Amino acid sequence: xxxxxxxxxxxxxxxxxxxxxxxxxxxxxxxxxxxxxxxxxxxxxxxxxxxxxxxxxxxxxxxxxxxxxxxxxxxxxxxxxxxxxxxxxxxxxxxxxxxxxxxxxxxxxxxxxxxxxxxxxxxxxxxxxxxxxxxxxxxxxxxxxxxxxxxxxxxxxxxxxxxxxxxxxxxxxxxxxxxxxxxxxxxxxxxxxxxxxxxxxxxxxxxxxxxxxxxxxxxxxxxxxxxxxxxxxxxxxxxxxxxxxxxxxxxxx
Numbered sequence: 001x002x003x004x005x006x007x008x009x010x011x012x013x014x015x016x017x018x019x020x021x022x023x024x025x026x027x028x029x030x031x032x033x034x035x036x037x038x039x040x041x042x043x044x045x046x047x048x049x050x051x052x053x054x055x056x057x058x059x060x061x062x063x064x065x066x067x068x069x070x071x072x073x074x075x076x077x078x079x080x081x082x083x084x085x086x087x088x089x090x091x092x093x094x095x096x097x098x099x100x101x102x103x104x105x106x107x108x109x110x111x112x113x114x115x116x117x118x119x120x121x122x123x124x125x126x127x128x129x130x131x132x133x134x135x136x137x138x139x140x141x142x143x144x145x146x147x148x149x150x151x152x153x154x155x156x157x158x159x160x161x162x163x164x165x166x167x168x169x170x171x172x173x174x175x176x177x178x179x180x181x182x183x184x185x186x187x188x189x190x191x192x193x194x195x196x197x198x199x200x201x202x203x204x205x206x207x208x209x210x211x212x213x214x215x216x217x218x219x220x221x222x223x224x225x226x227x228x229x230x231x232x233x234x235x236x237x238x239x240x241x242x243x244x245x246x247x248x249x250x251x252x253x
Contacts, residue, residue: 012213025196026147027060029248043070047112050120051075054086061093074099107136115144122172131181144251150175154244158214162222175247195245202240207231
């Protein structure tokens with residue numbers, strides 16, 4: 001599924017999550033989109049595409065406070081120990097056995113009332129094919145919720161600068177690519193923004209953690225020294241403070 005290996009940068013990703021309000025902002029936006037969603041439904045089958053360790057989904061389900069008697073979970077995550085951890089973490093939210101898979105299930109029927117992909121689509125090998133599969137897995141009365149940042153996001157600009165130094169395009173997808181696909185396929189959608197803040201004590205090591213999270217294995221090709229100065233414009237009283245946002249797509253078919 002993923003074109004970026006998160007295994008070697010798990011601690012750097014954890015640093016980002018611990019110092020960003022992104023998750024809180026995304027939870028609030030999803031909760032807004034899902035207000036009243038459970039009303040009149042006997043059950044909800046939720047597909048979480050790219051669940052990681054389940055930390056974000058735990059925050060979301062805690063905020064939604066849906067009955068474990070209603071909720072059935074299918075978790076998609078290519079890293080084995082992460083999907084196993086996610087299943088353990090999310091077990092209290094469902095009275096049903098949690099299905100854990102490395103890749104998307106075959107599209108034999110429209111199976112899910114809710115499909116979620118939170119900041120995952122950047123890294124899929126084939127965005128168009130993945131989006132087709134996600135839409136095809138959605139029941140007619142369900143919702144597909146996607147979060148992904150666009151070119152105006154400050155961290156995506158780091159990608160742009162870094163890969164320009166290598167003389168190649170950014171190898172990941174952004175919000176504009178999702179919107180292009182949905183528009184081309186005439187799939188109706190709503191789009192909104194969720195603003196968040198990344199802030200951490202300024203040091204070379206902390207800057208490097210964010211760069212490793214952003215670039216993974218590509219960072220050594222670029223040389224971290226060439227990108228550390230990109231944080232200078234965000235210095236505020238010995239801290240790095242970045243105010244930015246991500247796009248949210250809501251698809252109902």
